[in-house]
Amino acid sequence: xxxxxxxxxxxxxxxxxxxxxxxxxxxxxxxxxxxxxxxxxxxxxxxxxxxxxxxxxxxxxxxxxxxxxxxxxxxxxxxxxxxxxxxxxxxxxxxxxxxxxxxxxxxxxxxxxxxxxxxxxxxxxxxxxxxxxxxxxxxxxxxxxxxxxxxxxxxxxxxxxxxxxxxxxxxxxxxxxxxxxxxxxxxxxxxxxxxxxxxxxxxxxxxxxxxxxxxxxxxxxxxxxxxxxxxxxxxxxxxxxxxxxxxxxxxxxxx
Numbered sequence: 648x649x650x651x652x653x654x655x656x657x658x659x660x661x662x663x664x665x666x667x668x669x670x671x672x673x674x675x676x677x678x679x680x681x682x683x684x685x686x687x688x689x690x691x692x693x694x695x696x697x698x699x700x701x702x703x704x705x706x707x708x709x710x711x712x713x714x715x716x717x718x719x720x721x722x723x724x725x726x727x728x729x730x731x732x733x734x735x736x737x738x739x740x741x742x743x744x745x746x747x748x749x750x751x752x753x754x755x756x757x758x759x760x761x762x763x764x765x766x767x768x769x770x771x772x773x774x775x776x777x778x779x780x781x782x783x784x785x786x787x788x789x790x791x792x793x794x795x796x797x798x799x800x801x802x803x804x805x806x807x808x809x810x811x812x813x814x815x816x817x818x819x820x821x822x823x824x825x826x827x828x829x830x831x832x833x834x835x836x837x838x839x840x841x842x843x844x845x846x847x848x849x850x851x852x853x854x855x856x857x858x859x860x861x862x863x864x865x866x867x868x869x870x871x872x873x874x875x876x877x878x879x880x881x882x883x884x885x886x887x888x889x890x891x892x893x894x895x896x897x898x899x900x901x902x
Contacts, residue, residue, distance in 0.1 A: 673726040675900040678750055684726040687716035689818075691857030693755055693876040694729040694896055711855060712818045717742060720899060731874055732895040733792060737820045739899060748898040756890035757822075759838075760871040762863055763886050767811075767870060771888040774844040778837070784891070787836045791821035799836035801843050810848040813838050814868035816856040822874040834872040837891065860884055 673684050686702060688695040690709040699707050708725050710716040716728045717738045729752055730738075739745045761768045778784045789795040815834060817823045823832040830851050842849040852868055859875070862868045863885055874894060877887045 675727045675748070675898070677748065678752065678898065681727060681898065685724075687719050687725040687728040689713045689716060689730065689856060691855075691859075692730075693878060694731070694752075696878065696880070697753055697896065698729050713738065714818065717745070717899065720745070720901065726900070728899040729896055730899065731819070731822075732897045733821050734819050735897045735899050744902055745899055746902050748900060752896040752898055755876040755894045755896060757874055757892040757894050758877050758887040758890045760860065760863055760875055760881070760885040760887055761869070762866060763884075765886065768886050768888045770845055771841055771870070774841040775837075775889065775891050777844060778840050779891075783840050784837065787833055787840070788892075791833045791836075798831065799840055801839060805843055805846070807842075807848040808846045810850050811838075811842060811869040812850045812852050812867070814852050814854060814859045814862045814871040815873040816859060817851075817853045818856075819874050823872070833892075834874065838870075838872050 673680065675681065675684060681702060684706065685708060686698050686706055687708045687710060688698050690711055695707065695709060708716070708719065710719065713728070713730050713734055716725070716730070719725045720728050721742060721744065732751070735747050739747055759771055775784070783799070786796055787799050790798055815823045815830070817825055817830045819832070821832055822834045823830055830853060835851065838849045852862070854862060856873065859871045859873055860881065863871050871885070876894065877890060881887070
């Protein structure tokens with residue numbers, strides 16, 4: 648009887664990999680295999696936008712957090728996840744049985760977003776240029792991506808003339824994420840370094856990703872930094888400073 652039960656379970660696994668193997672119904676080994684696959688994305692991200700354009704809305708499953716999409720992949724509810732390369736590395740390192748396809752899905756330019764018509768954009772451009780020239784930006788990236796050096800620390804003696812509210816979604820390591828209940832990351836340290844240059848203290852407002860641009864447009868936040876990509880549609884709603892980083896969208900799949 649036990650052998651019969653085992654045989655039936657094995658047959659069930661073969662018929663439904665979702666139930667027993669934790670893997671999607673379609674094996675993805677290249678970008679070509681994404682056609683007709685069920686793809687997970689974080690709601691409102693460029694991964695969402697590009698994947699919808701390329702593969703159709705009917706093939707896209709949207710999640711509020713990238714981590715939720717990854718869990719759905721492990722559970723066999725979807726076949727792949729499209730997300731930024733650096734968060735993808737973190738998710739794969741934390742979840743056995745996943746891998747990143749060798750071929751990148753697309754490249755994109757990250758930048759800070761502002762309410763249209765304001766003066767803050769040009770001030771940020773000047774500060775970012777200076778931080779890149781003096782090595783501060785490279786040091787921030789090296790700390791969060793390569794584990795080298797230390798997190799950014801504000802110089803002593805700064806007298807702030809006010810504060811700037813930064814809208815973000817702290818579910819996107821190493822750009823913004825929680826560590827010991829504090830939001831840290833590349834975007835956070837860069838914002839603070841910019842604030843120090845301009846004489847502003849930075850206040851972080853964590854929110855759903857698709858709420859970020861509306862918050863900036865409504866004046867509830869002074870700027871946005873969330874691995875935010877410059878797109879034609881977004882340029883109709885907000886102004887972008889110069890790009891500070893080139894991101895890469897990749898595909899996470901089951902091994």
